[in-house]
Amino acid sequence: MTTLGVIGLGRIGAFHTDTLSGLDSIDGLVVTDERPEVVAAVAAKHGATPVDSVEALLASGVDGVVVSAATPAHAELTLAAVERGLPTFCEKPIASTAAESARVAEVIARSGVPVQVGYQRRFDAAFAAAKRAVDDGSLGALHTVRSTTMDPAPPPMEYIAGSGGIFRDCAVHDFDVIRWITGQQAVEVYATGSVQGDPKFAEFGDVDTAAVVVTFESGTLGVVSAARYNAHGYDCRLEVHGFEDTVVAGWDQGVPVRNIDPANSFPEGPAHHFFMDRFTEAFRAELSAFVDVVKGDALPGCTVADAVEVAWLAEAATESLQRRVPVSIKEVRSR
Structure with a gap:
C-alpha cells in the first residue's frame, strides 16, 4: 500500500x-x-x-x-x-x-x-534511448550536443516577474539533459539573448529568445536554444553528435516544424501543443x-546533486547574458 x-x-x-x-x-x-x-x-x-x-x-x-x-x-x-x-x-x-x-x-x-x-x-523514451547510445559507445567520442526548447507562447507576465529568467525556468531542462547525456561537468558558459516580443521581458531583466554555448570538461560543446514564441506548437528536440554516429530525439510526427522538401511528408502532425502533451508518458x-x-x-x-549542477549552469548563463562575456562555473561557485 x-x-x-x-x-x-x-x-x-x-x-x-x-x-x-x-x-x-x-x-x-x-x-x-x-x-x-x-x-x-x-x-x-x-x-x-x-x-x-x-x-x-x-x-x-x-x-x-x-x-x-x-x-x-x-x-x-x-x-x-x-x-x-x-x-x-x-x-x-x-x-x-x-x-x-x-x-x-x-x-x-x-x-x-x-x-x-x-x-x-530523462524519462522520455527517445531521450533515454539517446542516453543509452552514448553510454554504449556507439557514437564514439561526443563533439556536440544540441538541445532546443521553444514554447508556443510565453507564460503570464506575473510568472515571468518572479521566475528568475529564461535560463532558470525554461532552459534548465536543456541544461539538465546535456549534462545527463554527456555524463560530463560543464566548465564554461557563454550566453546571449534578445527581446523580440513583449517589451515587458526587458522590464524584468529577461529575454524571450536565447542561445547558450556550454563547454564541457572534455571539450564537448553543448548548444542550447530557447524561445518563448513558437505558435506552431511546443518544440523540444535533442541532437547528439559523435565522431562515429549521430542520434536525435524529439523528431517525431508531432514536432512543430514544416518540412519544405517536396519529396518528404514528415512530420505529418498534429503538432505538440504544450509540454504536458509532449511529455505525458515521460511524466x-x-x-x-x-x-x-x-x-x-x-x-x-x-x-538533488544533479539539480544543483543545473542551477550553477543557469546562474552562469544568466550572468553571461548580463555581462556579455563567457563565465566559468568555477567562478560562480566561488562566490
Whole structure:
C-alpha cells in the first residue's frame, strides 16, 4: 500500500495529481493547497483525501510527498518533508538560487532521505534511448550536443516577474539533459539573448529568445536554444553528435516544424501543443519511478546533486547574458 501527498495544486500540481491517480502502484492520495476550493475540487475528482495545511498532510501517514507548489516554496516544503523522513519528489528547481540549492542539498545529503527532482525528459523514451547510445559507445567520442526548447507562447507576465529568467525556468531542462547525456561537468558558459516580443521581458531583466554555448570538461560543446514564441506548437528536440554516429530525439510526427522538401511528408502532425502533451508518458514514467523510490526499490532518477549542477549552469548563463562575456562555473561557485 502506497499513499502519496501532493503539496500545491496549480497547473503542474493538478497535472501530477491526474497522473498519480492513474498509477496502479498508488493506493491513495492526500492533497493540499492554499486555495480550499481547489483542494476540494481536486479531491472530489480523484477520490483523494483533502487536508487544509502542509502540516496536516505531513502528519497524515503518507509514505512520500510530491512538492509542486510555487518555486519560492520548494526548499522549505522539501526540507519539511525530509525532516519527517519522507521520500520526496520536488519539481524543479529545488530552490530559487544556486547557492540556496547547494545549501538545501547539503541538508538533504545529511538526512539520508531520498529526494528526486522533476526533470522529466530523462524519462522520455527517445531521450533515454539517446542516453543509452552514448553510454554504449556507439557514437564514439561526443563533439556536440544540441538541445532546443521553444514554447508556443510565453507564460503570464506575473510568472515571468518572479521566475528568475529564461535560463532558470525554461532552459534548465536543456541544461539538465546535456549534462545527463554527456555524463560530463560543464566548465564554461557563454550566453546571449534578445527581446523580440513583449517589451515587458526587458522590464524584468529577461529575454524571450536565447542561445547558450556550454563547454564541457572534455571539450564537448553543448548548444542550447530557447524561445518563448513558437505558435506552431511546443518544440523540444535533442541532437547528439559523435565522431562515429549521430542520434536525435524529439523528431517525431508531432514536432512543430514544416518540412519544405517536396519529396518528404514528415512530420505529418498534429503538432505538440504544450509540454504536458509532449511529455505525458515521460511524466508518468517519472512518477512511477518515484513510487519505486518511496518503496525502497530504486534510487532517484534525478538527484538533488544533479539539480544543483543545473542551477550553477543557469546562474552562469544568466550572468553571461548580463555581462556579455563567457563565465566559468568555477567562478560562480566561488562566490
